[in-house]
Amino acid sequence: MRRALSLLSAAALAAAAFLASGPPAAAADADLVRNGGFESGLDGWNCSAGSGAVVSAPVHGGGSALRATPAGQDNARCSQTVTVKPDSAYTLTAWVQGAYVYLGASGTGTTDVSTWTQTPGAWKQLTTGFRTGPATTTVTVYTHGWYGQPAHLTDDVTLVGPDPGGPGQPQPPAAPTGLTATATSPGTVALTWTASAGAASYTVRRDGAAPLTVTTPSATVTGLAPATPYTFRVSAVNAAGESPLSAPATVTTPPGGGDPGGPALPAHALVGYLHTSFANGSGYLRMADVPASWDVIDLAFGEPTSATSGDIRFQLCPVSECPGVETPAEFKAAVQAKRAAGKKVLISIGGQNGQVQLTTTAARDAFVSSVSKIIDEYGLDGVDIDFEGHSLSLATGDTDFRNPTTPAIVNLIAALKTLKARYGPGFVLTMAPETFFVQLGYQYYGSGPWGGQDPRAGAYLPVIHALRDDLTLLHVQDYNSGPITGLDGQYHSMGGADFHTAMTDMLLTGFPVAGDTSRVFPPLRPDQVAIGLPATPNAGNGHTPPAEVDKALDCLTKRVNCGTYQPHGTWPGLRGLMTWSVNWDRFGGWEFSRNFDAYFG
The missing domain is CATH 2.60.120.260 (Galactose-binding domain-like)
Known part of the structure; x- marks a missing residue:
C-alpha cells in the first residue's frame, strides 16, 4: 500500500509537469x-x-x-x-x-x-x-x-x-564564393571558386547561355568571341536542391582570331552563292564580274552522279544555256584572282536538286576523292555543305546528337574530317542547312516519342556538333521555312527581324534538344555564324527588307532596336550575312550587298 501511494504520487508529479510545460516539441x-x-x-x-x-x-x-x-x-x-x-x-x-x-x-x-x-x-x-x-x-x-x-x-x-531542419536532414548547399574568371585565349575563359560543403555538382551560368554542369569547383568555358565581355555566376547542387547564385564575375576576352585553323576571313563577312553550273531567271554572272563586296563565294553546285554514289561532279554552265559563260581557263584564272584579293572560293555541294546520301563507306570514300579532284582542279579554298530535302533521309536512328549512328550522318562527318586533315588549317568548311534541319531540333529530334513528326527534323545537329572545331561558318537558311518556336516559347515567322533574331539566338545561346535538358546543344561562337537570307523576293520565300535586316543585326550585335524577341546575349562578333544569291542580288540592283557594306562599313 505504501509503494502504490509512492507510485501514484510520482505519476501525479509527472502529470503536473506535463501540464505546465506542454507536450514534447515537434517540428514546426x-x-x-x-x-x-x-x-x-x-x-x-x-x-x-x-x-x-x-x-x-x-x-x-x-x-x-x-x-x-x-x-x-x-x-x-x-x-x-x-x-x-x-x-x-x-x-x-x-x-x-x-x-x-x-x-x-x-x-x-x-x-x-x-x-x-x-x-x-x-x-x-x-x-x-x-x-x-x-x-x-x-x-x-x-x-x-x-x-x-x-x-x-x-x-x-x-x-x-x-520543417525537416535539424541534424541528419539533407539541405541544399550554400552559394559558392570566391568566383574568379580568367580569359586564357580569345575564345576561352577559366573559372575557379571555393567549394561549397555538401555540393555534388555545380551549375555555371553565363549571359543567358545554356547552363554548364561540372563536378569540381572549376570550369573551362570555350566557344567565346574575342574582345567581348562575359559575366558568370555559379550555383552548387546536391540531392536536396540548388543553392543561390554566387556573386558575379566579369571578364573580357582578349582580341584575336577565332577562325578554326585561321582561314583569315574579315571580321564581318558577306557570303554569296554564284550560279556557275546552271541558269535561271537571275541571269548568268561571270566570276570575274563578282563585286569585291563578296568575301566568300560558293560555286553552285557540285552534284552527285546518283543519290547514293558519293561521286560529285562540277562543270560550268553550257553556252547554250548561259550565253556569255567564260571558258574553263578564264574561270580558273578568275578564281585565283579572287583568292589573291583575299576572297574565299568554295565548291558548294548539293543544293535543292542534288541529293547526296553517303549511306556506305564506299560512297564516303568516293565523296572524298571526287571533291578533292574539284578542289585541286579549280584551286579552291574549301567546301560548303548544302544538303537539303532527303539527303539526310535516313537520319531516323539517332536520338542523341552527340553519338550519331545513322550511316549517312556518320559517313558525312568522317568524309569532312578527312578533307580537313588533307588540306590543313587553311581549309574553309561552311554549311547552309535549312531551319528544319537545325532549329526545329529544339522541338523534335530523332525517332523518339514525337508522333508523326518527320524524323529528319534537327538532323544536321550531329554533323554541326561533331565538326564544330573545324567549322568556319554556319549560315542557316532563314527562308523557305514554316514558323519556328524560339527560346521564348513563341512561334516566329519569316520575313521580319524577330525571326532572324530568334533563329540566330538559338545558335549562339544553345538549346535543349526536343525539350530534353540532358541533351543541350552547345552554342557556337559568334564568328562561326552568319544569317542566311534571300537577296530579293524572287530568290525565295521569306525575303526580308533591308530595314528589318538592320534591326536584327542591331539587336544581336548591340542589343538595341529589338522587337518582341529579346536575345539572351549581345554578340558584336557575329560574322555577317549569307544570301541566295550573288546573281539574284545583281538582278535586284545590288540592294543586299549595298546594305551590308553600309551597315558594316
Missing part, C-alpha cells in the same frame, strides 16, 4: 518553397525548354509572377525540388491564371498528386496535399500548362508542413 510547420512569389526571378525554379519568364503584371501578390508558355510538344513545366521530412503531411497551394493550369508534386514516396483549373479569367487558388513516404526526404513541386494553350501565370506557390 513552415513554407518550404524557395522564391514561391518569383520576387527573385526564376531563382530556385527550372522551366522546360526555356518556357518560363518572370513578369511584373499581372501578379497575385508582391511585384512578380511566373509566366510560362507551352509550345509544340512542351507543356511549359516549371519545377522545384524541395527538402521534406519523411512520413509527414504537406499542403501545396498556388495562385494561377489561365486555362488548363496544373499544380502537383512528384516523388512523394506515397501517391503523387496534382490538381488543375480549366477556365481562364481571374486568379484562382489551387490546393492539394500529400503525405511523404517513410524514407522520402525530397519531393518535386511543379506547375505546367497544356499543349497548344496560351501562356499561363503562377504566383505565391507554398508547400506548408513540418
Whole structure:
C-alpha cells in the first residue's frame, strides 16, 4: 500500500509537469518553397525548354509572377525540388491564371498528386496535399500548362508542413564564393571558386547561355568571341536542391582570331552563292564580274552522279544555256584572282536538286576523292555543305546528337574530317542547312516519342556538333521555312527581324534538344555564324527588307532596336550575312550587298 501511494504520487508529479510545460516539441510547420512569389526571378525554379519568364503584371501578390508558355510538344513545366521530412503531411497551394493550369508534386514516396483549373479569367487558388513516404526526404513541386494553350501565370506557390531542419536532414548547399574568371585565349575563359560543403555538382551560368554542369569547383568555358565581355555566376547542387547564385564575375576576352585553323576571313563577312553550273531567271554572272563586296563565294553546285554514289561532279554552265559563260581557263584564272584579293572560293555541294546520301563507306570514300579532284582542279579554298530535302533521309536512328549512328550522318562527318586533315588549317568548311534541319531540333529530334513528326527534323545537329572545331561558318537558311518556336516559347515567322533574331539566338545561346535538358546543344561562337537570307523576293520565300535586316543585326550585335524577341546575349562578333544569291542580288540592283557594306562599313 505504501509503494502504490509512492507510485501514484510520482505519476501525479509527472502529470503536473506535463501540464505546465506542454507536450514534447515537434517540428514546426513552415513554407518550404524557395522564391514561391518569383520576387527573385526564376531563382530556385527550372522551366522546360526555356518556357518560363518572370513578369511584373499581372501578379497575385508582391511585384512578380511566373509566366510560362507551352509550345509544340512542351507543356511549359516549371519545377522545384524541395527538402521534406519523411512520413509527414504537406499542403501545396498556388495562385494561377489561365486555362488548363496544373499544380502537383512528384516523388512523394506515397501517391503523387496534382490538381488543375480549366477556365481562364481571374486568379484562382489551387490546393492539394500529400503525405511523404517513410524514407522520402525530397519531393518535386511543379506547375505546367497544356499543349497548344496560351501562356499561363503562377504566383505565391507554398508547400506548408513540418520543417525537416535539424541534424541528419539533407539541405541544399550554400552559394559558392570566391568566383574568379580568367580569359586564357580569345575564345576561352577559366573559372575557379571555393567549394561549397555538401555540393555534388555545380551549375555555371553565363549571359543567358545554356547552363554548364561540372563536378569540381572549376570550369573551362570555350566557344567565346574575342574582345567581348562575359559575366558568370555559379550555383552548387546536391540531392536536396540548388543553392543561390554566387556573386558575379566579369571578364573580357582578349582580341584575336577565332577562325578554326585561321582561314583569315574579315571580321564581318558577306557570303554569296554564284550560279556557275546552271541558269535561271537571275541571269548568268561571270566570276570575274563578282563585286569585291563578296568575301566568300560558293560555286553552285557540285552534284552527285546518283543519290547514293558519293561521286560529285562540277562543270560550268553550257553556252547554250548561259550565253556569255567564260571558258574553263578564264574561270580558273578568275578564281585565283579572287583568292589573291583575299576572297574565299568554295565548291558548294548539293543544293535543292542534288541529293547526296553517303549511306556506305564506299560512297564516303568516293565523296572524298571526287571533291578533292574539284578542289585541286579549280584551286579552291574549301567546301560548303548544302544538303537539303532527303539527303539526310535516313537520319531516323539517332536520338542523341552527340553519338550519331545513322550511316549517312556518320559517313558525312568522317568524309569532312578527312578533307580537313588533307588540306590543313587553311581549309574553309561552311554549311547552309535549312531551319528544319537545325532549329526545329529544339522541338523534335530523332525517332523518339514525337508522333508523326518527320524524323529528319534537327538532323544536321550531329554533323554541326561533331565538326564544330573545324567549322568556319554556319549560315542557316532563314527562308523557305514554316514558323519556328524560339527560346521564348513563341512561334516566329519569316520575313521580319524577330525571326532572324530568334533563329540566330538559338545558335549562339544553345538549346535543349526536343525539350530534353540532358541533351543541350552547345552554342557556337559568334564568328562561326552568319544569317542566311534571300537577296530579293524572287530568290525565295521569306525575303526580308533591308530595314528589318538592320534591326536584327542591331539587336544581336548591340542589343538595341529589338522587337518582341529579346536575345539572351549581345554578340558584336557575329560574322555577317549569307544570301541566295550573288546573281539574284545583281538582278535586284545590288540592294543586299549595298546594305551590308553600309551597315558594316
